[in-house]
Amino acid sequence: MAAAASLHTASLSSSSTLLQHNRRSTLPVRSVFPIPAFNSRRSCTQIRASFTDFSASPNTGGRTELDALSRFSEVVPDTVVFDDFERFPPTAATVSSSLLLGICSLPDTAFKGAVDTALADKHCYGLESPEARMTCFVNKALVNVGGELSKLVPGRVSTEVDARLAYDTHAIVGKVENLLNLYNSIDVPAERLLFKIPATWQGIEAARLLESEGIQTHMTFVYSFSQAAAAAQAGASVIQIFVGRLRDWARNHSGDPEIEAALKRGEDPGLALVTKAYNYIHKYGHKSKLMVASVRNKQDVFNLLGVDYIITPLKILQALKESTTPDDDKYTFVERLSSKSAAAYNFTEEELVKWDQLKFASAMGPAALELLAAGMDGYSDQAKRVEELFGKIWPPPNV
Secondary structure, eight states: OOOOSOOOOOOOOOOOOOBBSSSBOOOOBOOOOOOTTOOOOOSSOOOOOOOSOOOOOTTSOSOBHHHHHTTTSEEEEESBOOSOTTTSOOSOEEEOHHHHHHHHHSTTBTTHHHHHHHHTOHHHHTOSSHHHHHHHHHHHHHHHHHHHHHHHOSSOEEEEOOGGGTTOHHHHHHHHHHHHHHHHHTTOOGGGEEEEEEOSHHHHHHHHHHHHTTOOEEEEEEOSHHHHHHHHHHTOSEEEEEHHHHHHHHHHOOOOHHHHHHHHTTOOHHHHHHHHHHHHHHHTTOOOEEEEEOOOSHHHHHHTTTSSEEEEEHHHHHHHHHOBOOTTOOSOOOOOSSHHHHHHOOOOGGGGSOOOHHHHHHHOOHHHHHHHHHHHHHHHHHHHHHHHHHHHHOSOTTO
């Protein structure tokens, strides 16, 4: 995903309501990323989106913690269901296999027609190979839904790239170019789009090629410094780190050198990775923006202040919004990540290498390997479920 001046929204995986024909839907939505030009899975469907109305509640009598924190980072809702589309309008969104499954489970959503149109596509219908036909249907469905979302949000629409291609650079590039051509055919320009790619070495190389052509990428499932640094060197627009998942892994496992080093310093491994990645990106002038997800409590948010985007669960957002910051500065907010922190951060020679596949593979510890594989397995399973579902309902009725 290019550098963005502000995030008026995940995400990346942030919530809003998908509109039904004559009433609101309660599909959960998730949050993503803005575009510079604009000012702005767990269940069946997830769109990443974010919102602009974080004003203090009428009865707080002061500025909220959320207001104060938003001076340092873009704090974005995650996995929330809002029933008031007008009050919490999404400004960006993600289209994924899980979203397609959700749309098909609620036939009266406004997006069902976009899926039906994809399944009736004459070009796809004419393909001889069943595998090619199904790939065509899925691509069309993703893009048709993404096109509809682009009419609802002023920011970027992020499209998930099939995780089963994660170890094939050319297949990833081909998939993204195919999706981009389909978007172009419905007049959604490249600057409105992001493509979400797992941070394997092959995925990072695909991001390098795509970014060189002006196609914006979002690297996901980043759990190690080698992934973050290699993605930054590749010019990825957005790099996403999941702090809570790393913490969970560290509580139940051992033997990862990167995590062990953080624990030895008395640091949380997820927060330590975010700190190192942010300072690396900013100290050495990379264009990437850093997005943090899987935060578990308010203290996580406080410890991340200054990072570009923080995807935050609704429970934490509510707590931040309901807590005021009185005039006597009861709470002190410290920007922990900044150009100053980046300038002062010291990296080892081993961390400042030009990353290649061998160095990348050697630096990937067991935590990153296991968590990356688990994330991709989940995405792959959802993609298979979409294909199985489309195989049962194709051709759609009345077509």
